[in-house]
Amino acid sequence: MLSAKGLTKDHGVHRALHDVSFTIAAGEIYCLLGANGAGKSTTIKLFLGFLKPTSGSIEVDGLDPQREPEAVRRRLLYIPETVALYDELTGYENLDYFARLAGVKERSSMRLRDSLAAAGLASDAFDRRVGHYSKGMRQKVGIALAIVKQAKALLLDEPTSGLDPEASAEFHDLLVRLRDRGAAILMATHDLFRAREVATTIGLMQAGRLRRTLDAAQITANDLESLYLEEMGRQR
Numbered sequence: 001m002l003s004a005k006g007l008t009k010d011h012g013v014h015r016a017l018h019d020v021s022f023t024i025a026a027g028e029i030y031c032l033l034g035a036n037g038a039g040k041s042t043t044i045k046l047f048l049g050f051l052k053p054t055s056g057s058i059e060v061d062g063l064d065p066q067r068e069p070e071a072v073r074r075r076l077l078y079i080p081e082t083v084a085l086y087d088e089l090t091g092y093e094n095l096d097y098f099a100r101l102a103g104v105k106e107r108s109s110m111r112l113r114d115s116l117a118a119a120g121l122a123s124d125a126f127d128r129r130v131g132h133y134s135k136g137m138r139q140k141v142g143i144a145l146a147i148v149k150q151a152k153a154l155l156l157d158e159p160t161s162g163l164d165p166e167a168s169a170e171f172h173d174l175l176v177r178l179r180d181r182g183a184a185i186l187m188a189t190h191d192l193f194r195a196r197e198v199a200t201t202i203g204l205m206q207a208g209r210l211r212r213t214l215d216a217a218q219i220t221a222n223d224l225e226s227l228y229l230e231e232m233g234r235q236r
């Protein structure tokens, strides 16, 4: 569903990504771990088509984000650290608005409310203005949009940073549910502990390179931490 082959991205003279390759199938969660500046956000922006690769290729469901941006965006849902919503609209109205923008035709009140509920938002919040929402509640509106849109792939950039442990655990449970419905999920995170719990595969990035690819089911939390520290300490 998501694939990067020999992906390289230069920002002027600075090489942000060097020859990165991976694939994420439907029903898989791939977590990218790495220190600040490792290249995680750059990778996500290349999938979204916000950036153009210097060399190498990217595919979303067999499509190139540069050549077919609309078709690619219909298949994707992007959740950044803070989901951008209209504070003066309610959660329900935001979902209706963004679902319409995403081209979702079936936007009955029941369908939208069911999606908000499936994303874990309490029903008494649906008709409250988003300006009063916590960060975790905003993330849930993002997840509800993924559900309504039936997004085939999710791109998440540090979606749980700043969430309390309970909200973070709830968010990861939702991701597992979306994965089980067949979504391909790429998540950049600093949370090694949760990454190991929810990921199918973990990629360790350092200085723009994918240093290691690990099978999450085969690694203990301690080994993951040691490998992470070892890789992050490496010289370019």
Ligand SMILES: Nc1ncnc2c1ncn2[C@@H]1O[C@H](COP(=O)(O)OP(=O)(O)OP(=O)(O)O)[C@@H](O)[C@H]1O
Pocket (backbone or CB within 6 Å): 011, 012, 014, 015, 016, 034, 035, 036, 037, 038, 039, 040, 041, 042, 043, 188
């Ligand atoms: N628009 C840009 N122009 C120049 N350099 C950039 C640009 N965007 C990113 N970079 C550089 O590219 C490298 C990779 O940045 P990126 O944001 O992808 O890292 P990251 O792993 O997502 O870090 P963080 O955890 O802080 O989000 C960094 O050295 C960064 O300074």
